[in-house]
Amino acid sequence: MRHLLGLIFCGLLAFSPALAAAQSAALAFGQVKTDPSTPVEVTADALDVNQGDGSAVFTGNVLIIQGDMRLSADRVQVVNRTEGRGIERLEATGNVVLVSGTDAAEAQRADYSVTSGKIVMTGDVLVSQGPSTLASERMEIDLASGAATMTGRVRTFLNTGDQN
DSSP: OHHHHHHHHHHHHHHOGGGGGOSEEEEEOSSSOOOTTSOOEEEOSEEEEOTTTOOEEEEEEEEEEETTEEEEEEEEEEEEOSSSSSEEEEEEEEEEEEEETTEEEEEEEEEEETTTTEEEEEEEEEEEETTEEEEEEEEEEETTTTEEEEESSOEEOOOOSOOO
């Protein structure tokens, strides 16, 4: 799928070089789909828990693992559901890196809605997929389908295959 997308982009660039800096782009992220209902493992250097509201903040070398997905950051705040038990979302900030299969993405912030199975990465988003890279201000990933959308001045350099 990723390679097909690259070929489509290359074909489009032959007709319109302006697409190299588009406003949005759709892509596949990760080689396997992630089941957002699987358990989430978190490791960190420190944990602060607020007994009043039950919130938790992990700091220092935070690593979140869920299935084949890995998310690392300097700080991750756990936001609990307002009704019932469980986690509603994880808010990661500082040196955020998301890895799924051979795909990787970096950003300043990532908000992972555990209930919807979506991750929104913002702030200087950079995606690496093999030899290809894409950059934008925002990327939304649907973990169940593996589909991702990048918005906000998307930029990429595409290999046309004509280089010696």
